[in-house]
Structure formats: structure tokens, C-alpha cells
Amino acid sequence: MNGRLPILVFALVMAAIPFIPGMPPFWIVLLDNIGLAALVAMGLVLLTGVGGLTSFGQAAFVGFGAYTTAVLSTAYGLSPWLTLPLSLLVSGLFAVLLGLITVRLSGHYLPLGTLAWGLGLFYLFSKLEFLGRNDGISAIPPLSIGTFKMLSPGSIYYAIWVAVIVSALLTMNLLDSRTGRAIRALRRGHVAAEAFGVQTPRAKLLVFIHAAVLAGLSGWLYAHLQRAVNPTPFGAQAGIEYLFIAVVGGAGYVWGGVLGAAIVVILKEVLQSYLPLILPGSGQVETIVFGIMLVALLQLAPGGVWPWLMSFLPQKAGGRKPDTSLTLPARFRAPGEASVLLQVEKARKQFGGVIAVNNVSFDVQAREIVALIGPNGAGKSTTFNLITGVLSATSGSISVLGKKVDKAPPQEIVKLGISRTFQHVKLVPDMTVLENVAIGAHLRGHSGPIASMLRLDRADEARLLAEAARQIERVGLGEQMHQLAGSLSLGQQRIVEIARALCVDPMLLLLDEPAAGLRHMEKQQLAKLLRDLRDGGMSVLLVEHDMGFVMNLADRIVVLDFGTKIAEGTPATIKTNPEVIKAYLGVAA
């Protein structure tokens, strides 16, 4: 995301294009259309490619933007510059309304839901009297600065491309920030993000609004370029086409949206103007060819064109190491030294007829390493999920520092200073180790999306990254800081999860099988790290299958079998406990 130079070059080239002698005015019209489509596609990149929320309804938001300025500037005579914020506001407000309904939908409901309201709104545009029904609204005033009126496609060209480049910059800034990391984590499911305090519904709504406002901006520009609006360009077909543009360009990349817009707009133009020469007399041949090319493109490059192009560029050597001298303030701690951090009392979890956890009670004291062991299916991970609020207990109670947290969501548990890792690694594979770990510090930063877009978050951001870098070095992965998390071995990914959990500045660390997939030396290093953490005042609750590792490390061991606690004690007593031996080996040895 670094490197502003290519963007500057791009901006200069775009600024110079209209001055090329002999430039056909028609090309400028094409570039205008590309810019308009790129704005919408950019929003979709964030929404669909990055956030994983597929929307067919973006054309409706373009419609909101266009109709708002059309009505206000014709019927009420407002200046177009005054209607700009209003257009964006209307798109944004409708995004909030529709988003509250839509973003909670999962999987395929979401795209189909957006298709449905996209269609409904299209018909609404074409039936409402004050929007001019099917005829729409004409005689919209042009944009003007002083006495200069942007009447020609060449003059509004600059307004459009300034909007595109500024929006791209803001969007990229947003992605490269605390909020952006939360957004980028959405696509991989919400459990991991929520475990570090991300309010995932709010993050989804945010990208939804961002995309809608970009679409509204495109609509506002469109209305003043065409100086007339009618419902056709805001229908389902257009909504589908915008999504297509984003996918063609590369749905995960901001510039993929711009590239996709260029490819699709030019392709359509070429097909429309040249196909009749090859296949004369047939009406919709370009649609046929367009459809077939679309399918062919997906079969050949399902990731889109932008990442395919980028793969030809030399790989940049890793990013800059954050300045680790910056420090984050420690997490707020309740005054006084409590001795019992976590108290689980008769916790019970039933899934239908299966009792996964059966009235289990245990506690974790300050400065203590407790291990939770038991054969497969003993209910260890379910217990973790009960403690961290991912699941809520059927009965019984769980308290942290004497405060009951039975019904608290994961975001509240982590605020109390309990952080965790997962049995099945939940990292974002296409983010770097540093970025993944920084998600752990989410609650210790405070910059919001607006500040991130305007780069007002840099001081906050530097402290977050410094903390993340420190924790990465602490777990011994300093070398891998700038690699993509997905490229590490599974064992290393588990260690990355520990670094992420440490970024919370926790008082209690919950580790789910941290040593699985580690080599002998790595296990010893992990054991040393955990001992150091305990000596530094932290407590650890871990689930682990490696008995040698557990017996040498834990201060106390709790043994579960079929959801029930069968033993508790020091490693020495557990080793000789007949119940435990029976559970593991089937018979008393």
C-alpha cells in the first residue's frame, strides 16, 4: 500500500491526456464513463473483494445520488455544489437503512437480498411522479466554477478524475489502518476479529456506507455530465455490470476497480461499434459476445486482471520495520491484586442431546499456568468458547475477577484482559504477520475511519504497529514480520496467534493447542516464553495434547473426559491418578 509515486504519475498522465493534440473528443467521453464506473467499482472492491459482502444493488445508490441532485437543482434551483453533500448524505442514509437489514445476512442471502432491493428501487424510480417516472428529469444545470460552466465532456473530465483519484487515496488509506485491518478480517469469518474486540456488524455497515457514498458521488457526477437522468442506468442490469467490473479488475484491489472499469467500458464500446461491421443486421450481438467473454475471462483468470498484471512486477522487499521505541499505554486494570482471575462454576453446555461440557468447575489464579487436558472430544475447546463468550453456557456461571460474564459477547471478554488463540488457526492469510498481530491491539487504538482516511491516525497507528512488532519479536518471529501470514508453516502461524493475543496486554492468556505442529526446539522456546510471561505476572490457561510439554510447564492440571472433570492437581499427582490413566489408556495400568 506504500509508494505514492505511481499514483502521482497516474494523476499527471490523466491530467495531461486532454492536452494531447488531436485527441478525439469521443475518447474523453469514454474516459468520463470509465471514471464514473470506477468510483462505483472502487466501493465494490471494498465491499465485496475486501469485506466479502457481495452487492448487486450498487446501481440503486448511484440512482440516489443522481436523483437527489436532479430534483434539488431543477425543482428547487439549488447550486450543484450544494447538492453534492446532500447527494452523498441521501446515498449514505439509504445505505444505513438497507445496510442494517442486509449486512447481517450471511452467505448467498446477501447478494440475493441486494438484487431484490436493487430491482425494487429501480421500479420505484420509474414510478414516482416527482422523479419524472420513466422519462426522468432533464435540464439539470451543469457544474460551474464562477462563470466557467462544465458543459462539455472535456471540462467535467477533471471533476470526475479528481473524484476518482481522491477516492482511491482515501480508500487505500482506510484499508491501511486500524479500521482497515478490521474490515480486511471480515471475509475470514467474524469469530477471530470479535475475539479482539472488533464490532463486526459495525465494520460491515461501515464498508456498506463507504461503497454507497462512492456510488452516490458517481451518480451526482453522472447527473451533471448527462444533465438528465432516467431510471434505466440504475436498474438490475447496471448493478450486475458494476459487480462484473470489480471482478474483472480484481475484486480485492482498489486499482483493480479502475482497471476493470477501463476494460469493460472500452470493451463494450468496441463491441458496439465494430461488431455490426463483422456480423451485420443482428441486434444484440454485443451482449452475446460480452457474456461469452465474461465467462471465458472468469475461466482463465478468476482472480481478475490487476493481480495478474502485478505478478509481472518484481516483488518489493518487505516493508519498513516499525519504530519499536513507541509504546502503547497499558490496558486499564482494576485496582487491587485479585488472586482468582477466572472462576468457572458448574459450567454446562448442551448441543441438543449432546452434553459437551458437564458441570465443570475450576479456577485460574494470578501468576499461574493451568493446563486443561483430556482425550479428543472431552470438551476442552467448548470450555474455551464458553469462557471467551463465543458460546453461551446452558447453565452454570463464569466470572472474571469476581464479575459474572455469562452472557457477555467476546468483545466484552477481551476488554477484561482475556485473550486467546484458536485450535484451527484463524489468521487472515493475505495480510502480513505484522498486520495480523496488530489486530490484537485493536482495542488499544482509538482512530476511527474518517481519521484513517485523512491520515490523521498516523501517531496512533505507529504505536499500534510498534506494539505488534514488539510482540512478534518476543515470540521469535521477527524475521517473518513482513511475510504474508498464509505463507508461514502451521506451527509458526500458531505462534503468530500467540503474538496477536499478547497484543491485547492480557492478564490471562488462553492457548488452544499452541504446541501442535512445533518442532522440539520450538516447543522448548514456547515453554520458556510462557514461563517468562507467568513470571512477569500473566496467567495462562492452555489446552494441549503433548503430555511432556504440559507436565514440565503447568503448575496445575485439570483433566476432562466426556465433558466431565475427572481430576485436578499438580502434574505429579495427575501422572499417577488412576482415573486419568484409565481415560487415556482405557484400563488401569
Place this chain on the structure above:
Amino acid sequence: MNTTILLFLLQDGITNGAIYALLGLALVLVFAVTRVILIPQGEFVTYGALTYASLASGQMPGTAKLALAMGIVAFVFDLFAARKALHGRLILRTFLTNIVLPGIVLAAILYFAGQKPPVAISMALSLVIVALIGVSLYRIVFQPLAHTSVLVLLIASVGVHLALQGLGLLFFGAEGQRGPAVLSTAFTLGALRFTGQSITVYGITIAFIVGLWLFFGFTRYGKALRATAVNRLGARLAGIRTSLSGQIAFLLASVIGALSGILIVPITTLYYDSGFLIGLKGFVAAIIGGLVSYPLTAIAALFVGIVEAFSSFYASNYKEVIVFMLLIPVLLLRSLAAPAVEEEKD
């Protein structure tokens, strides 16, 4: 409003709803097995209807040639996919299904075109043509993409819709067509007149619902299809040919689509692009049914049909708005009811 109008609207709504139910069922079926959200379902409807209407009026439908052309492409795809292990039986099989069969159909069409064949023959030929197109479509477009995400499949589906709709204009022109009734008998019951056509619609819808239920519940192929839907890899390890499952799903969907088209084209004039909206209303029903449940989809489809009939009576301008906005409260209920579940996405 008097009772007669009420009954009329209900009857109208149920007839339309039955068609939406058929389409909704097909959509659920295809999505469950292949994860493809079948936007071109509407094109199956128009292709079936307009092929039938063209044959009945003595014209040569272009879809027959399309079926052969797509068969040839599918044949090439098959050969290319099997290029490292070509053997005679495979070549023969794909040659027979992809080239000989559409060839025979095309020959039959050429024979019957111009002499207005009986309704039953027009119907059978139209169904076979659309079925061939449907199966080849899966082979050419979706089988190579089977491993990709729902989104990519969805976009491909849109591409297919655009191409098929454009071809529809090429084959059938911009004029709308109507076809002859499948059954021309009629009787009255009180104030209501039941045509043989509407009775056929009800009968076929019910037959399909029961048939799909039996197929999925009690046959090996049906169970194999369900297994593919749950887990492709697992199904393959258990020896199920997942590409075959996909082809069966598309076969069923195209037959259902074409049949719906043949059933409605005597009642309403269809244009080359009418299918999209009809298919989308089947979608609405399928979404209300949660894309998983057949009975729920059928009930939802009847509901959609009835709402449409009543809104076209009271607020015909806002008919489409009302039908599509129906979804919003449904989705809202679903979001409130559904617990936030974790999904592993690719």
C-alpha cells in the same frame, strides 16, 4: 371488492404462483448441488416457451442449432479434459450425447418445421432442446469453474444470462409470441372458469414437488446429489462423480424451466427477455424458502403469486416494487432469527 374478484385474483395468483414454485424449486436444486445461483433460469423459460410457440406456428426455432453448437463445444471440452487418458468408449459416449443426440433433434425439427406438428411433439422437442442446452451449459461454463467461489459462479451465471438473452433476440426476434394451449378443455365451477391449461399447471407443479421429494429422499442418484451439495470433496472420495451431479441438476433445472415456459406461453405473451423477471420472482420464492427447503419454497411461491395478483389489481404501477420489496421484511425476519454462525469462506 366482491367475492368474485377475490376468487379471480386468488385463482390468478395461484396459477402464477405455481409457475414461480416450479422455478423456485429448480433454483434451490441447482444451488444446493452446484452452488450456482442460476440467473439464466429465466432463459430456459423463454427458450422452452418460444421454441414451442415457433414450432407450433410452423417456424424453425434457432435454439435447435444452438443445442448442436453447444454440444460440439462440450464435446471439444470433454476431449480436452480427457486428453491424457483418451479411450474409445469415452469418445463414443461424449460423441453420442453431445453431437449425435442434438443432431437427431435438429433433423427432427427440420422435418417437422413448416408442417405444424401436434402439440405433444412440439412440447417434447422443445423440452429436449432446452435440456440439451442446459446440460451443455453446465459442461462448458460451470464445470470448469466448479472449484471457485459462489461469487465467481454468480458472475459467470450473469454472463450466461446476457449471452443467452442476446441469442434469444437473435432466434425469436423482438416480437412476443403465444403458443397453443396444452389442454383446451375448460369447465366452470361457480363463478370461476377453470381452463385445462391452469389445471395442467397445478398438476405438473404438484407432480414435480412430489417427484423431487421422492428423488432426493429415496434414490441413489438423489442421495448422491445431496451428498455433493454438502461436501464436494467428501462426495468424490465416496466415489460420486460430482460433475455428473452438476449435469443432472442442470438437466432438471432446464427441463423445469422449459416446462414452465410451455405452460405459461398459452396464457401470456412472452418476449425474448420476459424470462428474467419471471425467473427473479421464482428467486424471491426461493429466498423466502431459504434456498434449502422445497415445500417452503412452493408455499412462498404461491404467496408471491397471490401478492402479485392483488397488487396488480390495487396498485398495478407498483406491482414489481411490491413483489421485490416483499423480500425486505422476510430478510429482516431471517436476520433476526438466524444466530450469527461462523462460516469458513474461501
